Every structure is written in structure tokens, then in C-alpha cells.
Amino acid sequence: MALTLSVLLLLLLLALGRSTDSGEQPAPTDSPMHLHYELPPVTYETPASYSAGPISILFQMVHLFVHVVQPNSFPEDIVRKIIKKEFELSADYDKVIYYEMGVIICAVLGLLFIILMPVVGYFFCLCRCCNKCGGKMHQRQKESGPFRRKYFAVSLLVISIIISIGILFAFFANLHMRTRIQRTQKLADSNLNDFRTLLDQIPKQVDYIVDQFNVTKERGFSDLDNINKVLGENIRDVLGSKVIPVLDEVKAMVTAIKETKAALEDMESSVQSLKQASEHLNNNLTTVKRNMEVTLSSSECSSEPMQQICDNIRASLGQLEGTPGLDELPSVESELKNIDDILATNLDDLVDQGYAFFDNIPEDVKAQTEGIIRDAKRLLNGVSSEIKKVAKMLPIQGMLSNVTGYINDTETYIHQNLQKVETYDSYWWLGTLITCFLPTLIVVFFYLGLFCGVWGFDEHATPTSRGCVSNTGGIFLMVGVGFTFLFCWLLMILVVLTFTIGVNMQKLVCEPYANRQLFQILDTPYLLNKEWEYYISGMVLKNPNVKLTFEQVYSDCKNDIGIYTTLKLDNFFNVSEHLNIEKYTGNISSKLENMNLNFDKTVLLDEETRKKLQTFANSGIQGIDFDAFLTQTDQAPVKVNLLSFADDLEEKVNPLPSGNVKDDLQGQADTIRKIHYEQVLPMEQSLSNLKETVMTVQRTSSGLQDKVNNVLDSVDSAQNFIENNTEDIIAEEVKKYAKILLGHFERYIQWVKETITEKMGSCKPVATALDSVINVVLCGYIVHPLNLFWFGIGQATMLLLPAVIFAVKLAKYYRRMNSEDVYDDGEILPMKTLTETPSEADPRPPADSPLSPPARPPAPRRPPTSAPTWPHRPPWR
Structure with a gap:
């Protein structure tokens, strides 16, 4: 299901690429009081990053163990040969074995465990039935007995706790997989909704881009209508600064x-x-x-x-x-x-005439440019028509219909197959619960044995007189040992299978996808198609020589860059050629720059x-x-x-x-x-x-004469400035005015190019969907919990071996024995079975029997050399 979904998402990416236009990014034009444009933000449902929560710490721990088991780097050469169908196991088996060495060793150890554990259990049972291997219900008294009993109990307790932790790891992994897979439907719907949001936003963004030209045109018309302020006042200020x-x-x-x-x-x-x-x-x-x-x-x-x-x-x-x-x-x-x-001549009127000349410059400019303003507005309306034509040239409708079909098909496929996935997950959930139950049952018997044994143990009781609670604890321990031999090899079969699958999925899919080595493999020239150097460019641009890689496409989509730049669609549809500002505004610029302003x-x-x-x-x-x-x-x-x-x-x-x-x-x-x-x-x-x-x-x-002469010199200088520089000043200010006026449209065209090439039709939902399929569903929902599952169950299963040893040893100190060592005056007497009769204890006839041999005087007794000498029988501890 995950592989099919990833293929559909790749086809969706290619469909988007075929239907998106292209453009370049010229240097921006600096213009004062420029307008600012910004596409309305688009909000997507699917989060850009995935977090497993607190359990991610356990995942990291398993990753470290996997890295120790399998430290080899990604086998790029082998994967390339497999994709090219040139892989031959007979020729490349040594590379495969070298790469899988750690996995093979662990799997072989697991197989040995699977084979040997039932065999060892069988012979252990036979041995016990023959009163060997600790099967004889007699306990020898040793000086280190109390210490050994405590050591066995503590060791078994610690091992049982560690086994319990491993079982909890497996249960949490199973629970995590269960709850996360139940969210797959919501995650798939979220990704599909993001695609629909993207496709819905594309025509809206096109309409927004066209509408922004009307804002720009209104700003240009405002500058034309206020030419007396924008141009006339500037001319007046420049001339006035001198005069x-x-x-x-x-x-x-x-x-x-x-x-x-x-x-x-x-x-x-x-x-x-x-x-x-x-x-x-x-x-x-x-x-x-x-x-x-x-x-x-x-x-x-x-x-x-x-x-x-x-x-x-x-x-x-x-x-x-x-x-x-x-x-x-x-x-x-x-x-x-x-x-x-x-003062007979009104000098104030003469000076006021000079002031009036400068005050009238803005109105003179407006009066002399009425015809030019009309022509400029007509040309700008023509630019508006051209912008709308370019917008209609974008193949948006065809793209929407094709991609919408892919989305609908994908949604139908997901809805049809996701129920099957949930059904299989239910089977897996039930199986893993049973798997967790078996070691849990064993460790529960160990806990019960420890509890009853410690609680019911009496230091003063002899092995043959131990209480019922203590004896029950010993029986629980032996039951746990029996279940261990019955089920641990079955658990190991499941551990070996999940370990082999999980480690290889982690090393061959999840890690290469995270560090983008998978994309680098797919970017190998002539890999997916022997005639194409770059596969994506051959599919999208019909030109396999354009360097367009999977890694670059994924990175650009991840960074929320438009499909135009991502897929290098300038080789398919050049926006700059259709949005050449000079083609639209050249006549306006020439008319403005050839403007002739004459002042009296x-x-x-x-x-x-x-x-x-x-x-x-x-x-x-x-x-x-x-x-x-x-x-x-x-x-x-x-x-x-x-x-x-x-x-x-x-x-x-x-x-x-x-x-x-x-x-x-x-x-x-x-x-x-x-x-x-x-x-x-x-x-x-x-x-x-x-x-x-x-x-x-x-x-x-x-200094009146000097003052008057200075004023007259300044007047002469200002008069010369007006006569010699007025035309140049007017020409320069007209150029500035034209730059301001056309700068609005240049900035608009620049924004249109940047928007189409970098922002419009952002392919971020494609990268998010691909992450959802591989990084989230496959790795986050399945592989990582699977690895934690086998790690926990495998740890618990392996620790059952020392647990069996300690349980068997410890049970001897809790169970009620059939016979015990007897002490008399510091000498260990021959063992006496509690259930023996006098005749059974000594087969010889009684002393008074006629068959008895003649009585002989008893031989002197010696202290035993193999047993300690006790003044009296010590208490059992």
C-alpha cells in the first residue's frame, strides 16, 4: 500500500510539473514610493515535521543498537545493480554477505537458540525425571547456603525486572504502531486536502496577480494626474534651490x-x-x-x-x-x-514676479502635458490587456483537471485498501499481544515464585519441613522454567523474522531517505532509463540533458519553492519572454522622455x-x-x-x-x-x-556698495543658471518622473515573475506527502515500532536463559525436600529418607532375627573428613 501510494504521489508531482509555466528573475528596479505586493498566505493541514513523542527516545536507543549490529554504509553499487536488473547473486554474494554480516551473525545466533532451546529443554526434562540435574529432592547442607540463596533470589529478581522492561518496550511499540496506524486515514485525508488546497489556490493566485495590475495602473494614473506635483514641483524645487x-x-x-x-x-x-x-x-x-x-x-x-x-x-x-x-x-x-x-518704483512687485514664476511652474507643466498624459493612459490600458492575455496562456485548467483526477483516484484507492490495512493491523495487534503475554506469563511465575519463596521461607525449618507457601514458590519457579522451554524458541522465531526485516528496512529505506541517499541513487545518470541522463527532466521537460535531480526537486519542494524553479520549467515555458516590461512600456518611456516643456x-x-x-x-x-x-x-x-x-x-x-x-x-x-x-x-x-x-x-x-554689488552678482549668476540649465534640469526631472512612473510597472512585472517562478504553485504538499508515506507511515508508524518490538522481545527472550538457571537453583531452597542431612554429635549420619520404613532403611535383618549374623562389638567412630563437625544440628537457613 505504501509503495503504491508513493508511486501515485510521484505521478502527481510529474503532472503538476507538466502544467506549470516558467520565468526568470531579473534584478529589481529601485523606485521611490514603490508598491508592495504579497500573495495571500496558504495554510496546509499536514504538519511539515513528524515527532513520535516521548517514545522517540526508545527509538533512538534501538537505532544505536542497529548501528552497532549493522555499521556498514548504504550499498549504493548493489542498489544500482538491482535497479538496472544487473544484480547476480552468484557474482555479488560476497558484497551482500559483507554488508549483511552483522544481521547474519545475529540471525544465526537466533537460529541456534531456536534449535538448541527445545533440545536442551527435552534433555533437561529427561535428566530431571531420572533424579539428575537437580531432580533428586535432597538438599545438601553447605556453609554458603544462605548467601547462595540470597544471591540467586536477587539475580533472578533483577533479570525478571529487565525482562519486564523488555516486555514493556514491546508492548509500547505495539501500542504505538496500533494507535498511529489508526491515524493513517486522517493523515492521508490531510495530504489530499493539502493537494486540493494547492490546486484551488493556483487559479486564485492567478486572479490575484492580474488584479494587482489594476492597483499598479491606478497608482500610475494617479502619478499622471498629479504630474504638476510629481514633476512640476520637482522642477520648481531644483530651479528654486539656486534662484x-x-x-x-x-x-x-x-x-x-x-x-x-x-x-x-x-x-x-x-x-x-x-x-x-x-x-x-x-x-x-x-x-x-x-x-x-x-x-x-x-x-x-x-x-x-x-x-x-x-x-x-x-x-x-x-x-x-x-x-x-x-x-x-x-x-x-x-x-x-x-x-x-x-522707492518711486514698486520694487516689491518686481521681486514678487520672480516668486510667481516659480510658483506657476507646476501648473505650466500640467497644462503642457495634457496630450502626453492621455497617450500614456491609453498605452497603460494596453499593457493591462497584455497581462490578461499572458494569464490566459497559463495552462491552468488542463492541469487542474488532470491532477484532480489523480487525487480522486488516489483517495479512492486509499479508502478501499486502508480498511484491509487496519484489518491486518488488528491481526498483528492480537498476535503481538499474545507474544507479549507469553514472556509476561513466564516472568509472572518467576515473580510469584520469588514472592512466595521469600515470604514463606523459614530459617529454622529443615528442608523436609518447609512450609506450603515456600514450597509453592519453588513450584512457581519450576513452572516458569517449564514454560520457558516450551515457548522461548517460538518467541525467538518471531524475533529473528522481525529483526531481519526491521533492520534492513531501517538501513535500506529509512536512513537513506532521511539523509537523501535514496535520491542520490535515483539521480544516477541513465539509471531509470538507459537513454536518459536525468530521468525527471526527460519526463517533465522532454529533455533528459537538463540537470534536474530527485534530490533537488525534493529539497525545493521541502523549502516551499514554486514548481517553476523546482522543475526548471524555463526550458519549457519562458515567462520572461512574455513579461518583458520594455515591450509594454517602451512607447510610454519614449513619449515621456521626449516631452518638451517651455517656460517664458x-x-x-x-x-x-x-x-x-x-x-x-x-x-x-x-x-x-x-x-x-x-x-x-x-x-x-x-x-x-x-x-x-x-x-x-x-x-x-x-x-x-x-x-x-x-x-x-x-x-x-x-x-x-x-x-x-x-x-x-x-x-x-x-x-x-x-x-x-x-x-x-x-x-x-x-559696506552698502559691496552689499549691492554682491546682490547684483548673485542675480546675474542666477539669471545665467536659468538661461543655461533650465532645459537640462527639465530633461533630467522628466527622466526621473518616467522612472518613477514606469518603476511601478517594472516592480509589478518583477513581482509577477518572482511569484510565478518561486511562490505560485508551491510543491510543498508533494514533499510533505512523500514524507508522510515514507518517513511517517512506513518508518515512523511501522519500522521504528517494529524494531523496538523485536528489541524488547529479543532482550526478554535472551534473558530467559540466565533466569532459568537461577530459577532452578533457587527452587531447591524453597521446595520441600524428601530427604535431608542428619547431624549427630558433630557427625553427619547417613541420609535418612522421611518416607522410609525401618526395613526399607536397613535391608539387613533385625538383631534378634535368626538370619542376623553374630553380634560384634561396635567399631570406634571417627569424625568425618568430608563434612564439618557440628556440636549440634544447625538450623536451616
């Missing part, structure tokens, strides 16, 4: 001009207001000083001590004067007029604007005497601090007696304070503002 900074510099220069104008206006306004405020301050201080002189000239100041105070006050009046120079600050009206002339000539700065900037550089701002302004602004409006002067004046006036002079001077002190708050403080603030404005203008005018 926008220049426009920013011009914009900054225009802003500087405006700021300078505002600063000059503030400066001119501050100068004029300071001049007026200085004149007003000087007039007020002069009036205060004149009024105080009039007051100090009165008659009250002519007498002491007022005269001295008045003179002191009069001497300080010279400090009431404004700081000279404020009225001499130069005017900046001419420079301001020059800047007003420059842009002048960043016209001649008039350039003159305005030059005029600003020559406006005379840098000729202003900023040091004079800064020097004047650092001085106070008045030579003296009016608040301090007023406080000092009041301090001087306080000693004066009350009168007009004191009142007038105090009133002038208040007037001076008022002048300070109302005129001096605002002038100080104006001077501070003027200083900041002057510094701003000075900073702006510093």
Missing part, C-alpha cells in the same frame, strides 16, 4: 531700503525737533537767569550776610546755558529725497531695478557724519543738572531772611525744576532715539 535664495537677497535689500528710509525720516524729524527744543530751552534759561540777576541786584543783597549769598548765587548763573551744537546738526533731507526717488523667459531684475539699487548704493547715506551725530547725542541738553541746581539754590536761599529776594529766588528754583521736567527730559529721550536711529542708518550704510 529663490537670490530673490530672498533682493527682497532683503528692498526691505533694507525701506528700513533706511524710515530711519532717515525719524532722524530728520528728531534733528528738527531737537533744534526747536534747544532754542526754546535756551530762551527759557536766559529768562530765568535775567530774572534772578534782577532779584540779586536789589538793595537787600547789599548788606551782610545776604551780600555774600547773593554773590555766590550770581556766580553760579553762568551754568544755566544749553549745550551748544544741537542747532548745528546737519540735515539728511537730501539723502531722504534720493531714497524716495528709488524670466528676468529676475530689469535694468531699471538694477539702476535703482545702484542709486541706493550711491545715495550718500554712507557720507553722513555719524560721529558728529553720535557725539552730540551723548551730551546732555544743559551744562548742569537743573534739579541739582534748583536744590542747591534752595539750600542757599534758606538762610536768607524772609523777604522779596528769598521769595523770588525760591520761585526761580521751582521754574528751573519745571524746565527740567517739561523740556530737558523730553530732549534727553529725543537724543536717545536719535542715537539709535543714527546707529541703524550707520549699520545699514556700512
Whole structure:
């Protein structure tokens, strides 16, 4: 059944191979923002690996024993000759014997056991019946008797335990085989369902591949519809990276001009207001000083001590004067007029025009490419039609019908024959149970004998007076010995048969399949067909010269690779030729690359604007005497601090007696304070503002000519860049855009090739099914348990030999004897049988009989030399 199933699976593999297309794997195209494709995952029922569970440890132990018995490597030459039908036993028997030497030796030993065991048992029984071989029910008393009894009991117990372990090994192997074979139907259905899943997925995968082109096409259409963003913005960014900074510099220069104008206006306004405020301050201080002189000239100041105070006050009046120079600050009206002339032209509008040129590039690109976009969409729709044609060229329907037929036939065959297998397995199960029962029965008698013998043994009882329990234990041991002679040779027959079959199946099928030596044998050129170098390529590709091996096919299927790559179907159907992206997208690429984009000539700065900037550089701002302004602004409006002067004046006036002079001077002190708050403080603030404005203008005018020249040089450089490089930049960006657009389709075609060649139609269920037939069913369910079975039964059977010896020896210490050694005063007397009568014990007539000879005096007794001298009869142990 397993061989037939494997043949059907091989035919299924070949049927799949004939109906699958092929392809190549070109290098992938790098494209930004590319789409990602992935076939929907396929889930199979059958597990990819097999585990026997905890019993696998026992299997490994048996494998080690098999390797010791049969250490030779796989006989490749012999197998090749057998396949080629060139094997002759007469010529190659020496190789076979050398390879099978370990098996032959073990089998011969088993045959000797089978032949000799019944013979030995027969003569043993005859010997026992003649009161030999321990058959005489008399036990000699020995000093080492207790030790020997314990040694025999312990040895028999250990051997019985080991025999029990061997029986358990056989039972577990039998149980494992029974339960696993019952799962064969489920395993077969699982593999067949995986095949159906694979065949159902193939058309779905083809439809999925075709549908993914629509996703790719929509992405391409999106890029075409957004050409203003994808292409136009890139052109704008490349040109703008050189020009926008220049426009920013011009914009900054225009802003500087405006700021300078505002600063000059503030400066001119501050100068004029300071001049007026200085004149007003000087007039007020002069009036205060004149009024105080009039007051100090009165008659009250002519007498002491007022005269001295008045003179002191009069001497300080010279400090009431404004700081000279404020009225001499130069005017900046001419420079301001020059800047007003420059700003008469709206420079901001000129700069904004340059910005607007770059902002309009994306829309200009979209407007100029409307016709090209329509043509590109039409060509892409044509590519969609070609992809569908290629999909229809795949011979999926024929493959599905053929393979579905193979699967249905295989399923029918399995269902018809699996019941027979289960029936045979039931017979095997029953036979092996009986086989396990026989050594179990023997070892049970040994256990019962040990139990009863040890439990019922009495150290003080003589051999002839042993109890019933102890005697029963001895009888159990002898019954076990009898059953051993009856059945062990039958067990050995089964062990030899299963051993020969199991070891050869392990070494010739299971191990070579696991290390793939079987595939290497089948891959031998001209082995299966004398005219074909490689058998699979001859069957699938009709070209036996293509290197396609069983090992490579199995490995690829095991690794979940598509049948296209596994069977090298590029020699049968070349996908790359039918999915050549250049054949579909060449016209699109040429149309895009020949795209002509024209932009109006842009002048960043016209001649008039350039003159305005030059005029600003020559406006005379840098000729202003900023040091004079800064020097004047650092001085106070008045030579003296009016608040301090007023406080000092009041301090001087306080000693004066009350009168007009004191009142007038105090009133002038208040007037001076008022002048300070109302005129001096605002002038100080104006001077501070003027200083900041002057510094701003000075900073702006510093290196003004160089700044303007640098800006004009940058403008000239940017203008040359636009005039000389715009066409090249547009051409380069168009190529990039075409690469992005076509990259989606190149990646799609690449994914289609990879999917068809590596993923679609994965032959993993084929490798899994082959593993299920050979590795799981044949080896895991049958061979490995079979080897464990003979290993356990063989171990138990072989150990029955020492068990028989120890049981026979031990039974002598448990059974009730018919006679025993008698001790009297340290001398062993002649043996006395318990069942003898006086006349039977001594055939001589009684002393009082007339036939008795005359009485003679007794001879002196000597201690026996062959037996120990005991002061009294020792207890039996």
C-alpha cells in the first residue's frame, strides 16, 4: 500500500510539473514610493515535521543498537545493480554477505537458540525425571547456603525486572504502531486536502496577480494626474534651490531700503525737533537767569550776610546755558529725497514676479502635458490587456483537471485498501499481544515464585519441613522454567523474522531517505532509463540533458519553492519572454522622455531695478557724519543738572531772611525744576532715539556698495543658471518622473515573475506527502515500532536463559525436600529418607532375627573428613 501510494504521489508531482509555466528573475528596479505586493498566505493541514513523542527516545536507543549490529554504509553499487536488473547473486554474494554480516551473525545466533532451546529443554526434562540435574529432592547442607540463596533470589529478581522492561518496550511499540496506524486515514485525508488546497489556490493566485495590475495602473494614473506635483514641483524645487535664495537677497535689500528710509525720516524729524527744543530751552534759561540777576541786584543783597549769598548765587548763573551744537546738526533731507526717488518704483512687485514664476511652474507643466498624459493612459490600458492575455496562456485548467483526477483516484484507492490495512493491523495487534503475554506469563511465575519463596521461607525449618507457601514458590519457579522451554524458541522465531526485516528496512529505506541517499541513487545518470541522463527532466521537460535531480526537486519542494524553479520549467515555458516590461512600456518611456516643456523667459531684475539699487548704493547715506551725530547725542541738553541746581539754590536761599529776594529766588528754583521736567527730559529721550536711529542708518550704510554689488552678482549668476540649465534640469526631472512612473510597472512585472517562478504553485504538499508515506507511515508508524518490538522481545527472550538457571537453583531452597542431612554429635549420619520404613532403611535383618549374623562389638567412630563437625544440628537457613 505504501509503495503504491508513493508511486501515485510521484505521478502527481510529474503532472503538476507538466502544467506549470516558467520565468526568470531579473534584478529589481529601485523606485521611490514603490508598491508592495504579497500573495495571500496558504495554510496546509499536514504538519511539515513528524515527532513520535516521548517514545522517540526508545527509538533512538534501538537505532544505536542497529548501528552497532549493522555499521556498514548504504550499498549504493548493489542498489544500482538491482535497479538496472544487473544484480547476480552468484557474482555479488560476497558484497551482500559483507554488508549483511552483522544481521547474519545475529540471525544465526537466533537460529541456534531456536534449535538448541527445545533440545536442551527435552534433555533437561529427561535428566530431571531420572533424579539428575537437580531432580533428586535432597538438599545438601553447605556453609554458603544462605548467601547462595540470597544471591540467586536477587539475580533472578533483577533479570525478571529487565525482562519486564523488555516486555514493556514491546508492548509500547505495539501500542504505538496500533494507535498511529489508526491515524493513517486522517493523515492521508490531510495530504489530499493539502493537494486540493494547492490546486484551488493556483487559479486564485492567478486572479490575484492580474488584479494587482489594476492597483499598479491606478497608482500610475494617479502619478499622471498629479504630474504638476510629481514633476512640476520637482522642477520648481531644483530651479528654486539656486534662484529663490537670490530673490530672498533682493527682497532683503528692498526691505533694507525701506528700513533706511524710515530711519532717515525719524532722524530728520528728531534733528528738527531737537533744534526747536534747544532754542526754546535756551530762551527759557536766559529768562530765568535775567530774572534772578534782577532779584540779586536789589538793595537787600547789599548788606551782610545776604551780600555774600547773593554773590555766590550770581556766580553760579553762568551754568544755566544749553549745550551748544544741537542747532548745528546737519540735515539728511537730501539723502531722504534720493531714497524716495528709488522707492518711486514698486520694487516689491518686481521681486514678487520672480516668486510667481516659480510658483506657476507646476501648473505650466500640467497644462503642457495634457496630450502626453492621455497617450500614456491609453498605452497603460494596453499593457493591462497584455497581462490578461499572458494569464490566459497559463495552462491552468488542463492541469487542474488532470491532477484532480489523480487525487480522486488516489483517495479512492486509499479508502478501499486502508480498511484491509487496519484489518491486518488488528491481526498483528492480537498476535503481538499474545507474544507479549507469553514472556509476561513466564516472568509472572518467576515473580510469584520469588514472592512466595521469600515470604514463606523459614530459617529454622529443615528442608523436609518447609512450609506450603515456600514450597509453592519453588513450584512457581519450576513452572516458569517449564514454560520457558516450551515457548522461548517460538518467541525467538518471531524475533529473528522481525529483526531481519526491521533492520534492513531501517538501513535500506529509512536512513537513506532521511539523509537523501535514496535520491542520490535515483539521480544516477541513465539509471531509470538507459537513454536518459536525468530521468525527471526527460519526463517533465522532454529533455533528459537538463540537470534536474530527485534530490533537488525534493529539497525545493521541502523549502516551499514554486514548481517553476523546482522543475526548471524555463526550458519549457519562458515567462520572461512574455513579461518583458520594455515591450509594454517602451512607447510610454519614449513619449515621456521626449516631452518638451517651455517656460517664458524670466528676468529676475530689469535694468531699471538694477539702476535703482545702484542709486541706493550711491545715495550718500554712507557720507553722513555719524560721529558728529553720535557725539552730540551723548551730551546732555544743559551744562548742569537743573534739579541739582534748583536744590542747591534752595539750600542757599534758606538762610536768607524772609523777604522779596528769598521769595523770588525760591520761585526761580521751582521754574528751573519745571524746565527740567517739561523740556530737558523730553530732549534727553529725543537724543536717545536719535542715537539709535543714527546707529541703524550707520549699520545699514556700512559696506552698502559691496552689499549691492554682491546682490547684483548673485542675480546675474542666477539669471545665467536659468538661461543655461533650465532645459537640462527639465530633461533630467522628466527622466526621473518616467522612472518613477514606469518603476511601478517594472516592480509589478518583477513581482509577477518572482511569484510565478518561486511562490505560485508551491510543491510543498508533494514533499510533505512523500514524507508522510515514507518517513511517517512506513518508518515512523511501522519500522521504528517494529524494531523496538523485536528489541524488547529479543532482550526478554535472551534473558530467559540466565533466569532459568537461577530459577532452578533457587527452587531447591524453597521446595520441600524428601530427604535431608542428619547431624549427630558433630557427625553427619547417613541420609535418612522421611518416607522410609525401618526395613526399607536397613535391608539387613533385625538383631534378634535368626538370619542376623553374630553380634560384634561396635567399631570406634571417627569424625568425618568430608563434612564439618557440628556440636549440634544447625538450623536451616
